[in-house]
Amino acid sequence: MKVATALRKGRKATPELATLAVDEAMAKAGLEVARTILLYLTSNFAQDPEPAILAAARAGNCLQVTGCTTLGVFTEEDWILDAPAAAVMVFGGDDCPIPAADTDAAWRLTLAAPSAIETAWLREPVRRFGGVSGDATGKGPYKVWSGSRIVGAGRAELAFPAHGMRIGASRGIFALSPPAPARLQGHEVLDIDRLPALVHLARHLPADLADDAGFPLHLLMAGITWGDTETAFAEGRYHLFPLLAIDLEARRVTLANALEDEVHLFWAMRRPDAAERDMAATLDHLRIANAAPRFGLCFPCIGRGPSFYGGSDRDTALITRCFPSMPLLGFYGNGEIAHADGHNQLLQYSTVLALYHDHV
Numbered sequence: 001m002k003v004a005t006a007l008r009k010g011r012k013a014t015p016e017l018a019t020l021a022v023d024e025a026m027a028k029a030g031l032e033v034a035r036t037i038l039l040y041l042t043s044n045f046a047q048d049p050e051p052a053i054l055a056a057a058r059a060g061n062c063l064q065v066t067g068c069t070t071l072g073v074f075t076e077e078d079w080i081l082d083a084p085a086a087a088v089m090v091f092g093g094d095d096c097p098i099p100a101a102d103t104d105a106a107w108r109l110t111l112a113a114p115s116a117i118e119t120a121w122l123r124e125p126v127r128r129f130g131g132v133s134g135d136a137t138g139k140g141p142y143k144v145w146s147g148s149r150i151v152g153a154g155r156a157e158l159a160f161p162a163h164g165m166r167i168g169a170s171r172g173i174f175a176l177s178p179p180a181p182a183r184l185q186g187h188e189v190l191d192i193d194r195l196p197a198l199v200h201l202a203r204h205l206p207a208d209l210a211d212d213a214g215f216p217l218h219l220l221m222a223g224i225t226w227g228d229t230e231t232a233f234a235e236g237r238y239h240l241f242p243l244l245a246i247d248l249e250a251r252r253v254t255l256a257n258a259l260e261d262e263v264h265l266f267w268a269m270r271r272p273d274a275a276e277r278d279m280a281a282t283l284d285h286l287r288i289a290n291a292a293p294r295f296g297l298c299f300p301c302i303g304r305g306p307s308f309y310g311g312s313d314r315d316t317a318l319i320t321r322c323f324p325s326m327p328l329l330g331f332y333g334n335g336e337i338a339h340a341d342g343h344n345q346l347l348q349y350s351t352v353l354a355l356y357h358d359h360v
Helices: 015-031 052-062 197-204 271-288 315-320
Strands: 001-011 036-042 064-071 073-077 079-081 085-092 107-112 127-134 144-146 155-160 165-170 173-175 178-192 220-225 238-247 251-257 262-270 295-300 326-332 334-341 343-347 351-356
Touching: 001 015, 001 073, 001 107, 015 036, 015 052, 015 085, 036 073, 036 326, 052 085, 064 107, 064 155, 064 197, 064 326, 073 085, 079 220, 085 326, 085 343, 107 295, 127 262, 127 295, 127 343, 127 351, 165 334, 173 220, 173 238, 173 271, 178 197, 197 251, 220 251, 238 295, 251 271, 271 315, 295 334, 315 326, 334 351
Parallel strands: 036 064, 107 127, 295 326
Antiparallel strands: 001 085, 036 085, 064 144, 073 079, 073 326, 107 155, 127 334, 165 351, 173 262, 178 251, 178 262, 220 238, 220 262, 238 251, 295 351, 334 343
16 A cells, blocks of 8 residues: 655635645655545635545546545644645555445544434444544534545545554543432433532532632533443543533533433543643554554544644644654544444544554
């Protein structure tokens, strides 16, 4: 397999950006004809990405162009937000990814628009990894394509050889409390461990955040576990839900999702230092001694990107530091897809990383 990436930005969202990116990647890989092209375009292209898609297909002499429009894109060289840009990864030679409908391969790269996420589809018995191409609101004119054509259903999948893929997810949160029995009523958390929900949360906040007037709702989340509560956090057996509001009078907490009546719940906080440590641990878990990955595909939440880290993307910096010569392609989205604990999950505020090795 021959693989290379390229990233081009400009003042306007023109097809030429896609052409230049594919030309550069093809030259790096030593290819005249690509078998598969992954093309990510920033949201500046979202209204009409087709000219750029066709330009990429012509530049690579390849009809298998798959990708999406998204908030921001990156390669191993740089990341770009808030500017027209095209990021590509070209594949040539053997063992290239192919349309998922043509194979029963074990790993499927999945790209989805916000409106295309369905529970039944997510639970299908195939192993998926990838990202959702929406913005922070879960809306917007985001599009997905496969075979160089816009996909009306809003989902596209590529199958990768099962023998070489290693997938990890960095959740990047700091647990403020252990899982405890909780009662819920729709979106409302009533009580936890027999304490009013807000009282329980306040008792577990760091001292500098425990003031009622300073609840950092944008950084706080509720984790709902399943299975053994003693090991659920360490093994990643939990779903995270943002906090929408607090009710000081009723001492309740409102979550973004309606949940079951009785669950085990823990409070968590998004912190840059915790996210960076978790990303480092994820890389350690994925690393294979004396074997460098052939390429990497990365899907961080926009809430986990440069703005979260104070202007620099520490996740991609860690990846490139760990694997300095590895082609890397990714985009910032509004949801991450990973297979864990026997089923596919839709994550939030996470970074999903897939590494491909020629021989494992």
